[in-house]
Amino acid sequence: MNETPGLNFDEQKVQKLRELQENGVTVYPWKYERTDLASQIHEKFPDIGHEKSEEAVSVAGRLYTKRSHGKTVFADLGDGSGRIQLYIRKNDLGEEAFTFFSKNIDIGDIVGVRGHIFRTKVGEVSIWVDEITLLSKAICPLPEKYHGLTKVETRYRQRYVDLITNEEARAIFHLRSRMTGRLRAYLNDRGYMEFETPTIQPIYGGANARPFTTYHNYLEQKLYLRIAPELYLKRLIVGGFEKVFEIAKNFRNEDIDTHHNPEFTMVEMYEAYADYHDMMKLTEDLISTIIRETTGSTEVTFDDQAISFETPWKRISMEDAVREAAGIEIHAHSVDELRTIAEEHAIDGREKATTQGEYLALFFEHFVEDTLIQPTFIYDFPIENSPLAKKHRTKPGFTERFELFVAGMELANGFSELNDPLDQKERFEEQDAKRQKGDLEAQMIDYDFINALGYGMPPTGGVGIGIDRLVMLATGQNSIKEVILFPSMKPQKQKEDDIEEA
Template sequence: MNETPGLNFDEQKVDKLKELQESGILVYPWEYARIDHAAEIKDRFSEISHEKSEEAVSVAGRLYTKRSHGKTVFADLGDESGRIQLYIRKNDLGDDAFSFFAKNIDVGDIVGVRGHIFRTKVGEISIWVDEITLLSKAICPLPEKYHGLTNVETRYRQRYLDLIINDEARSIFKTRSRIISKLRSDLSGNGFMEFETPTIQPIYGGANARPFTTYHNYLDQKLYLRIAPELYLKRLIVGGFEKVFEIAKNFRNEDIDTHHNPEFSMVEIYSAYADYNDMMSLTEELISGIIQDAAGTSEVEFDGKMIGYSRPWRRISMEKAVLDAAGIDIHAQSVEELRKLAEKERIDGWDKAGSPGEFLVLFFEHFVEPTLIQPTFIYDFPIENSPLAKKHRSKPGYTERFELFVAGMELANGFSELNDPLDQKARFEEQDAKRQRGDLEAQMIDYDFINALGYGMPPTGGVGIGIDRLVMLATGQNSIKEVILFPSMKPVRTSDEQTEE
């Protein structure tokens, strides 16, 4: 094997490639007139007999197997749609072409094939090959056939190899593509317009998260990768667009685990003259339809549990959910009593909470969140942790905010959006005070956004839905790395680096 770090070249394949190039063989041609696909051929010729079809076909793809029987070779060719068997005879190709194929075309190579369709004696629809053309020489070996690509780290780091070998991986990402397409079409069908907002921002906002920081030399300015597109999309509502959305890449400088990746995808949706009740209904409608379309059923297994997405979904206030699960009524006890309860349960953050609302969130995350397996809307959040949500119309100390939980993880977050510029200014100032005290996830003050609200934003409902987690649920994958093509990974250290340590 090649000893250059990071390369997996097979020296024998490299030598073969050089020999072909030196002999004038075009190893990497510019194009090929591919007309047909494997799956389409099998469907179109489903009634074919053992006789060759009169109609010729032209396919192209990767050679996955090659089984020689003297003057006859059976091989499997795979393209994006699936695989089909090739039947290659010396009598059909001719001595020179067959010899070239036998000697120079290997498993892993990309080839073009022309021939006719027939059914073998064992009933398999196959291509009786008249001509085979080398389109791309592979000099890295594919994993061994029967064990495949078993190393999880390799699957994530070399996703291209995972996709070559793993049919399930390709299926997952085809489903992901369909989910995003349906999401976009459903929103457009409901009158929403899609926009693009800045990824690099002078002020980060729209969520409580630690940002990635960069620097622009020409502007001589610190900038941030966005943690959410929220504040820019709401500027569009101020500007007169009434139903907007963005399918966005967001970036948060946080831990990596089975549910979190520093770079992730979400859709944010805003609708003028709507509130959080409307957004719960829209969220339910979108996700139930997407699951049905992606999985072909309203029930999908996830982490050993069957989850049903038939509507309507359960809705319960955070306060009642905690009371039902833990018997804790935060309004019936003092802050000191709540602190003692939280300390007794060893709840993370108990020593930093200082209000009933903050303890309510801690109790919810500890006692309730892991139990929310079936789709459940938790609504009416304390004002302390909802700096962009509108104050509740009838419950002092609360906001009109909801989160959707499925399989114990948050899938969506929405509000009746705060549109009072003075209230927003005060909330930002509270966040900034936390940031100054060392809270790395607190939000900055965005004065231009406050100014935008000063021109008047209509009553608005908004929601953000995590696309990666939605794909996890639709495909039954319990790790976010299985649904992100190129997830963030720890760097691979060389032996020299390890020795230096």
């Protein structure tokens, strides 16, 4: 194997490549004309017999297997749609071409094939090959065919190899692509307009999270990777677009675990003249529709549990959820009493809580969140942890905010959006005070956004949905790394001699 760090070249394959190039063989041609995909051949010739078809076909893809029987070779070719068997005979190719194929084309190489369709004696639809062309020489060896990449970490680091050898992995990302496409179609059909907002921002906002920072040399300015597109999308509502959405890459400088990746994908949507009740209805219908249309059912299996996305879904206030799960009536206790309860149960974050609302949120996370297996809307959040949500119309100290939980995971977060500029300014100032005291997840003051609200934003409902987690649920994967093509990973340790050379 090649000793260069990070390269997995097989020296014998490299030598073969060099010999081909020295002999004038075009190892990496520019183009190949193909007429069909593997799946299309199976669809077009369902009744083919043992005689070759009159119609010729041309396919291209990777060679996955190669089984030699003297003057005859059986091989499997795979493309983006599936696989098809090749039947290669010396008498058909000619001695020179057959010898070239046998000697120089290996498993893992990408080839183009022309020939006719027939069915083998064992009943497999195959291509009777007339011509085979090398299109790309692979000089890295594929993993053993029956097991693929066996180390999970290697699968994530070398996703390209995982996709070559792991049909399940390919199926996950096929489904992810379809889900994203159906999401766009659903919103477009309902009059939503898709926009792109800045990824690099002078002020981060839209969520309570620690940002990634960078620096623009020309502007001589510190900038941030966005943690959410919310504040820019709401500027568009101010500007007169009444239904907007963005499928956005967000970045949060936080821990990595099975449910979190520093770079993740969300869809956020905002609708003028709507409130959080409307957004719950939208979220419920959107997700159940996408799940049904892409998986064929409204029921999925996740962590060995059957989860039904059949509507309607359960709705319960945060107060009632804590009361049902823990028997605690938040507003029947003083802050000191709540602190004592939190200490008795060793609840994380209790040291920072100073109000009933903050304890309510902590008790919910501790007693309730993990128990929410079936889709459940939790609504009416305390104002302390909802700086962008509108105050509740009837419940002092609360906001019109909801979160959707499935399988113990937060899947969506929505509000009746705060559109009072003076209230928003005050909320930002409270957040900034927390930030100044060391809360790394508190939000900055975005005066330009406050100014935008000063021009008038209509009553608006908004919601954000985590696409990665939605795909996790749809595919039954309990790690977010399984549904992100190239997840964030710790750097690999280099050998000491590599470090010295560097």
